[in-house]
Amino acid sequence: MIKRKLEEQLKSQFHISSFRPGQEEIIQDIMDGHDVLAILPTGSGKSLCYQLPASLSEGLTIVVSPLISLMEDQVKQLKAIGFKAVEALNSFMDPREKRRVLQQLDQYKLIYLSPEILQQKDIIGRLKQITVDLLVIDEAHCISQWGHEFRPDYLRLGDVLKQLHDPAVMALSATATKEVQHDIIASLDRPDIVRHIYPMDRENITFTVKKVENDRQKQDTITRLLKRYRVPTLIYFSSKRKTEEVAAVLSKHLPSHRIAFYHGGMDQLDRVAIQQQFMNDQLDIICCTSAFGMGINKQDIRLVLHYHFPLQIESYLQEIGRAGRDGQSSVSLLLYSPGDEALPKSIIANELPQADDADQLFRTLYQLYLKEPQLPSTDKVLDLLEVTEIQWRFLHYQMEKHGMIKNNQLVFQKQDWEQSIREIKQFMIARAALKQRKLDEITSWIHEERCLREHLYKGFQNNYKSPTYACCSNCGFSFKNWVPEQTRAEKTIYSWETKLKKLFFIGDYDSETK
Amino acid sequence: MLFDYIVISCCSRFRDGRSISAVYHLLKGKRSIQTVQDSHIYQLNHFYGIYPTLQKQDFDEQIHKLVDDSLLVLNNDNTAALTDSGQHLLHRQANHGIVHYFNGMDYYQKAPVFLERLLLLIQTVTNSAENNFQFIPVIDKPIITNWVKKQYHQLRHHQAVFRSQLYKELYQLLQCCSETEANIFVDSLSGYNHYGMSSFQIADSYGLKRVDIPLVKTAMIHQMLSIITRNTTAYPIFARFFHDLPQASGITNSASKTKELLDKQYSAEEIAARRHLRLNTIYDHVVEIALYEDEFPLEQYVTTDKQSEILAAVNDTSSYKLKDIKWKVSETISYFQIRLVLAVEKIS
Numbered sequence: 001m002i003k004r005k006l007e008e009q010l011k012s013q014f015h016i017s018s019f020r021p022g023q024e025e026i027i028q029d030i031m032d033g034h035d036v037l038a039i040l041p042t043g044s045g046k047s048l049c050y051q052l053p054a055s056l057s058e059g060l061t062i063v064v065s066p067l068i069s070l071m072e073d074q075v076k077q078l079k080a081i082g083f084k085a086v087e088a089l090n091s092f093m094d095p096r097e098k099r100r101v102l103q104q105l106d107q108y109k110l111i112y113l114s115p116e117i118l119q120q121k122d123i124i125g126r127l128k129q130i131t132v133d134l135l136v137i138d139e140a141h142c143i144s145q146w147g148h149e150f151r152p153d154y155l156r157l158g159d160v161l162k163q164l165h166d167p168a169v170m171a172l173s174a175t176a177t178k179e180v181q182h183d184i185i186a187s188l189d190r191p192d193i194v195r196h197i198y199p200m201d202r203e204n205i206t207f208t209v210k211k212v213e214n215d216r217q218k219q220d221t222i223t224r225l226l227k228r229y230r231v232p233t234l235i236y237f238s239s240k241r242k243t244e245e246v247a248a249v250l251s252k253h254l255p256s257h258r259i260a261f262y263h264g265g266m267d268q269l270d271r272v273a274i275q276q277q278f279m280n281d282q283l284d285i286i287c288c289t290s291a292f293g294m295g296i297n298k299q300d301i302r303l304v305l306h307y308h309f310p311l312q313i314e315s316y317l318q319e320i321g322r323a324g325r326d327g328q329s330s331v332s333l334l335l336y337s338p339g340d341e342a343l344p345k346s347i348i349a350n351e352l353p354q355a356d357d358a359d360q361l362f363r364t365l366y367q368l369y370l371k372e373p374q375l376p377s378t379d380k381v382l383d384l385l386e387v388t389e390i391q392w393r394f395l396h397y398q399m400e401k402h403g404m405i406k407n408n409q410l411v412f413q414k415q416d417w418e419q420s421i422r423e424i425k426q427f428m429i430a431r432a433a434l435k436q437r438k439l440d441e442i443t444s445w446i447h448e449e450r451c452l453r454e455h456l457y458k459g460f461q462n463n464y465k466s467p468t469y470a471c472c473s474n475c476g477f478s479f480k481n482w483v484p485e486q487t488r489a490e491k492t493i494y495s496w497e498t499k500l501k502k503l504f505f506i507g508d509y510d511s512e513t514k
Numbered sequence: 515m516l517f518d519y520i521v522i523s524c525c526s527r528f529r530d531g532r533s534i535s536a537v538y539h540l541l542k543g544k545r546s547i548q549t550v551q552d553s554h555i556y557q558l559n560h561f562y563g564i565y566p567t568l569q570k571q572d573f574d575e576q577i578h579k580l581v582d583d584s585l586l587v588l589n590n591d592n593t594a595a596l597t598d599s600g601q602h603l604l605h606r607q608a609n610h611g612i613v614h615y616f617n618g619m620d621y622y623q624k625a626p627v628f629l630e631r632l633l634l635l636i637q638t639v640t641n642s643a644e645n646n647f648q649f650i651p652v653i654d655k656p657i658i659t660n661w662v663k664k665q666y667h668q669l670r671h672h673q674a675v676f677r678s679q680l681y682k683e684l685y686q687l688l689q690c691c692s693e694t695e696a697n698i699f700v701d702s703l704s705g706y707n708h709y710g711m712s713s714f715q716i717a718d719s720y721g722l723k724r725v726d727i728p729l730v731k732t733a734m735i736h737q738m739l740s741i742i743t744r745n746t747t748a749y750p751i752f753a754r755f756f757h758d759l760p761q762a763s764g765i766t767n768s769a770s771k772t773k774e775l776l777d778k779q780y781s782a783e784e785i786a787a788r789r790h791l792r793l794n795t796i797y798d799h800v801v802e803i804a805l806y807e808d809e810f811p812l813e814q815y816v817t818t819d820k821q822s823e824i825l826a827a828v829n830d831t832s833s834y835k836l837k838d839i840k841w842k843v844s845e846t847i848s849y850f851q852i853r854l855v856l857a858v859e860k861i862s
């Protein structure tokens with residue numbers, strides 16, 4: 001009976017004819033009121049696992065999601081298929097708009113929000129007034145991967161759950177090691193969570209690593225490769241500036257390709273434009289940072305290149321997970337040149353305060369306390385302590401946890417401070433070591449001489465499916481034998497009059513005469 | 515280029531009377547009495563509010579470039595002066611066609627709404643022509659989407675006619691622009707399975723500067739609005755766009771409360787006490803009201819004698835710096851009274 005109802009809703013609301021592996025079981029468990037931790041491959045349809053129950057449920061489902069663009073994208077797509085009781089709340093939205101959504105909160109079935117906004121008193125207060133049936137944590141590995149310094153509010157989700165009178169929880173991820181799964185369960189404090197862990201290897205992706213001498217050779221390699229293949233392509237970078245630079249170089253050398261760049265420093269409208277053009281096949285290549293990707297759901301991305309390698313295997317898996325969602329043969333190519341480790345190292349250093357500097361930091365904070373316990377504005381603190389914003393967020397969270405900051409006021413007790421500082425320093429050292437270990441993991445994978453597939457997944461699962469197409473560059477893959485379907489689009493320049501006619505289907509383009 | 519030209523011409527009008535950030539506020543269309551008054555006094559109404567999306571950071575960066583290129587010099591008090599090459603550029607580009615499209619004070623509120631309605635309407639009618647109702651809208655602000663929905667519902671039975679009429683009207687309007695302008699505009703439109711170019715893509719493909727693109731689009735919209743206003747019968751669809759466009763509301767909310775009380779014959783001091791505001795704030799409101807009122811009772815605040823004294827001082831100094839004027843007039847005349855006279859006379 002229930003099963004029939006689920007299938008009906010699947011067809012009528014989502015226009016999907018049957019479930020994919022795992023989806024039905026997960027949805028059943030959620031409908032029965034269980035908590036669920038689900039690990040499924042990228043592109044396997046995790047969103048549906050909460051969207052379908054939300055569309056059938058009386059109360060509200062809230063989804064905690066790490067990226068604004070990701071939330072907005074999902075909301076737009078749901079509205080486009082006619083599921084309208086959906087909205088996204090984020091810290092950047094117009095306050096009037098936010099108030100409107102909050103006032104009518106009981107009319108929604110699904111609300112996407114960021115972990116930061118869940119810390120705002122008005123939001124939590126309002127959520128408490130209505131029934132939250134289900135709290136979903138998408139990309140749940142963020143709880144562990146980023147939680148400690150980058151996004152401390154992810155660590156406060158356990159607390160949010162209590163405040164909301166313990167709704168059911170669903171944690172979703174495509175890239176969670178056993179260790180991370182542990183972290184997730186512990187920080188949510190739901191030991192009885194039902195686990196749906198599926199192998200997350202992608203059998204239609206071929207893994208390749210190419211070592212070159214320098215930047216110049218990276219660009220030459222990319223140019224040569226893309227001259228041969230005109231297919232939907234993503235190129236990942238760790239630096240915003242570099243996305244623009246290389247996009248310009250490629251545009252010069254590949255005049256027939258349509259190339260753009262995308263990074264978090266661009267304004268919202270520009271980002272939407274690039275993303276939608278890519279979705280509509282108006283662009284061939286996007287040079288992007290990790291801001292592009294998560295949740296991007298284009299079926300036929302054939303090539304994912306890495307100009308810089310990410311800080312850890314998890315991020316790499318996320319990024320290559322954009323490729324080949326249609327199941328067709330797709331290739332990941334990571335380019336490495338000696339000295340490439342410097343960039344990720346400096347990114348890590350920027351994220352964490354150095355344990356060596358800790359004593360000086362706390363001395364400055366103590367002096368601040370003597371003058372005035374109330375913390376000044378964030379800008380002032382950053383100036384005073386000479387730390388980055390991410391470092392301060394880490395410190396602030398740690399100090400709060402140790403009772404050294406309460407309600408944005410410094411609280412001083414000599415003995416407690418000494419003890420806390422020792423603990424915080426220990427913790428910094430441990431975190432730095434962990435990050436270094438993650439970095440070592442990916443660099444040693446890059447230098448692996450045996451099967452790349454086997455060693456890529458070994459930290460996540462014991463086995464992997466045999467690849468549908470070629471396995472990896474260490475198992476004999478060569479681009480010579482790779483013949484994906486190419487994009488045909490012409491790049492003709494029309495007059496504005498013709499462009500306008502085409503847009504409106506006028507004259508030769510009039511669809512009504514068809 | 516366009517941006518540079520506009521900044522330079524603002525600076526040349528302000529001379530050393532206003533700091534460089536006054537230019538920023540003017541382009542952003544800041545709703546402060548100071549900015550509105552500046553725009554009247556220095557005859558910069560056409561540039562008021564033409565760049566609402568301008569970021570301070572980008573503005574500063576452009577100013578630095580102008581200084582580096584020796585077109586502007588920044589003085590210690592943050593006022594800006596034109597160099598000889600700045601002057602040269604100003605004269606060389608004075609006939610730059612597109613600059614004459616701007617009519618900021620009349621259109622600064624209408625233009626963005628008009629553009630957004632147009633963008634979404636085009637996307638909607640072209641998609642529905644292909645029976646596609648699952649597209650991701652280019653604009654998702656409720657006030658815009660609701661308006662487009664309403665139009666669409668009224669017209670859905672005559673879709674084909676509506677679409678070709680919309681095309682015809684847009685075509686006519688674009689013919690009044692230059693070739694490049696028309697291209698830029700059409701490239702930024704979205705339709706069925708087609709998403710318009712972003713500002714930086716347009717800048718790249720036409721070899722323009724990124725900061726200029728929003729200005730080009732705004733200028734074109736201003737031009738379109740004035741063509742349509744002059745001949746509504748030729749543009750039946752666009753005339754509908756006018757029905758509920760925001761009115762140039764003139765004064766700010768707070769000032770309009772003050773005006774209500776003034777109309778009830780409360781004095782400025784009484785209003786300040788009643789509203790728990792500083793007297794100077796109420797004076798600001800009065801000046802703001804004076805700017806927009808055609809029949810402002812100036813005599814209630816400044817005697818005719820004092821008015822002429824102030825006007826004489828203004829002519830004498832030929833600067834609009836309040837300090838200079840104040841220095842020339844008798845001590846009993848306040849800054850408030852000077853500002854009021856300037857406002858009423860819409861002095862330039």
Ligand SMILES: Nc1ncnc2c1ncn2[C@@H]1O[C@H](COP(=O)(O)OP(=O)(O)OP(=O)(O)O)[C@@H](O)[C@H]1O
Nearest residue numbers: 016018019020042043044045046047048174295297
């Ligand atoms: N049962 C199904 N049958 C067909 N298509 C489906 C099914 N379930 C989901 N999809 C589609 O699969 C695509 C990918 O889904 P989704 O974005 O939820 O993936 P995901 O698992 O969240 O991936 P990622 O880890 O990359 O975020 C979507 O287009 C979705 O509509």
Ligand SMILES: [Mg+2]
Nearest residue numbers: 046047138295
């Ligand atoms: Mg997902």
Ligand SMILES: [Zn+2]
Nearest residue numbers: 451471472475
């Ligand atoms: Zn292999």
